[in-house]
Amino acid sequence: MNSQTFARYRTEWFDGVGNARRDILAGMVGTFALIPEVIAFSFVAGIDPEVGLFASFAIGIVIAFAGGRPAMISGAAGSVALVAAALVHSHGLQYLLAATLLAGLFQIAFGLMKLNVLMRFVSRSVRTGFVNALAILIFSAQVPQMLNVTWHTYAMIAAGLGLIYLTPKVTNAIPSPLICVMALTAISMCFPMPIHTVADLGQLPASLPAFALPAVPYALQTLVIVAPYALAMAAVGLLESMMTASVVDDLTDTNSSKAQECTGLGLANLAAGLFGGIAGCGMIGQTVGNVRYGGRGRLSTLVAGVFLLLVMVPLRPWIAQVPVAALVAIMIMVSISTFSWASLRDLARHPKVSGAVMLATVAVTVATHDLSMGVGVGVLLSGVFFAFKVTRLMQVRSEYCEDTDTRTYVVLGQIFFASADIFVDQFDLGDTARSVRIDLSAAHLWDVTAVGALEDLVTRMRRHGTAVEVVGMNEASAILVDRHAPLLGNSA
Known part of the structure; x- marks a missing residue:
């Protein structure tokens, strides 16, 4: 590592006391935003919540050191869970862990081969559609938590949103979502009411993750079974991570190393598989929340992983009592801040082709709940429209x-x-x-x-x-x- 690279790496970790404090607090907010989504997607994949939480802890720790995009939070995400569900259903968890290890190796290879250059074919319209679709999916994922509940839940959500949006007008010393979690938890403990808590979402881990190799036959037949799923998980995970990194680049007006992010994600998924977790990738909702509340360096990513470990084990009795309404309020805020509201105005100002690509990306992603599918359709349409445009110029x-x-x-x-x-x-x-x-x-x-x-x-x-x-x-x-x-x- 040359002196210039070392200086940049040191700056990404620690660039002033004020930045360190913001990174720590923003990383804690990212953890609270991560918990409900990881648990929900664990059910989608057909695995216990602790598998997704263990994965998010391992991925968060490793990606903080090896990733190419400071301030990006990665964990067990929905798009990868959708791919993994079929493998878990047909062959069980141990084969999923083997596929996670192989997916990590694929991603390391992709990074070394600089396949991140394929991101150049993703237009701004596709990226905007990706962000808008994700904002819609984040909000829609909160809807089940608001159905068949008492009025107390709606009151707590409203109170949470009030704290999130009004507290910054008084002080920015502590991120308002963190205040929301602490205040609503205190209220629910002092005044018991019929509302759901984190404990109702699923069983939190009672012990630390343990190192172990997947219990599968190490034979060619196993490789034949897991390889297609591993390749799909690797591709989907890289696509979502690259898109998330690009969004953070735009939000912070900085550049990141996409090739390093590929290899870093591969190493992180290797760690996840070895500690009993599912493969993961960049989580845009949690990342945007981290950035919005001051997270800029690798420290925020590390804190998100370490604090998740504290949440999972030592603080488990207290975290279990956090109202789901507080998490819903945070995710509603994240969805609102993630959506590119300016893109609605741009529909009338920008070329109709660009608007069509953005809307198609949103429509396909929301309809399929598959971010990779939406981006793929958007890139295909961009290519077709570009070909027609160039053809007319001949x-x-x-x-x-x-x-x-x-x-x-x-x-x-x-x-x-x-x-x-x-x-x-x-x-x-x-x-x-x-x-x-x-x-x-x-x-x-x-x-x-x-x-x-x-x-x-x-x-x-x-x-x-x-x-x-x-x-x-x-x-x-x-x-x-x-x-x-x-x-x-x-x-x-």
């Missing part, structure tokens, strides 16, 4: 010289699989000119489809007795032609 101009009986076609723009047919249609194959000159000085051939279209065009013209000359190819286009249509290149 033009072919025709000029005829009577003295030499030569027609010159000047091609402008990009020729690739989406524009190849339009390119061919611009030529008059019935032209009686003695010779044809195709000028590619202002054009570029991008792929084999483009080269094939040009080769077929020249061949058909020559078959009609027309002398054809291709000129002006840039170096990259010429190399592509020499490789896939050498006769065309030699005749140009």
Whole structure:
């Protein structure tokens, strides 16, 4: 590690006493926001809550040191849980732990191969749709906690929201969500009422996680069973973590190392699997809450993991009495702050294509409850719309010289699989000119489809007795032609 890297790493950990205090308090808020979601997604995956909580503890500790995005909170998240559910149902928990270890190895390999560059294909419209969809999912996940309950629950939620939004007007010394948790817990203990507590969400761990290898046969058959699930978990986890890291980059006006985040997440999931936990990834709701309440460094991530361990074991009797209404109030606040309200205004100002991509990402994500599916559809639509836009920019101009009986076609723009047919249609194959000159000085051939279209065009013209000359190819286009249509290149 060179001196510059060391200085940056030290700054990410500790950059002033005030920052350290904010990181510690914001990390504690992140823990309280993490607990209900981890427990809920553990049920989705078909595992005990302690499996998700153990995973979140291990992931939080490791990612604080090895991750590439300071202030990002990672844990057992919903998208990975959806993938894991089928494996747990068919083969049990131990096979899930084996898949978690393999997913970690896949992610380390992806990071070393710099596959994070694929994030460049995710447009801002897709990222905005991702954030908005997640805000909607975070809010909808709170709805079951508000159904079939007494009025006391609604009163506590309202009181919690009042504390969260009004306390900062008085003081910012302690994050208002933390005040909300402490105040509502004190009220419920002093004045017993029929409301749900954290203890009602599921059994909290009674002991520390223990190191152990998955109890599965170490044979090729086991690898065949877990590999597809591990690959899916690795891909979904990386996608969600990369998207979360990009959101934090935008919120904090800083950059992060996506490749390091890939390898860091892989190491974190290895630790999770070895300590009896499910694979996880970046959790955008908790991360946004952490950032909103002052978390900026790696210390906030570490505190979220360490405090979760304290919550799980030593503080278990007290945490079990925290009203679910307090957690619901925090998550409602997170969903409101996560949603990009400016994007609604931008629908009227920005190009309709961008708005369509954003809305499609939101619709698919909310409909499927699968963030990776929504992002995939958004990226696909972005690619299709871009291809159509580039296709419209491709033009072919025709000029005829009577003295030499030569027609010159000047091609402008990009020729690739989406524009190849339009390119061919611009030529008059019935032209009686003695010779044809195709000028590619202002054009570029991008792929084999483009080269094939040009080769077929020249061949058909020559078959009609027309002398054809291709000129002006840039170096990259010429190399592509020499490789896939050498006769065309030699005749140009």
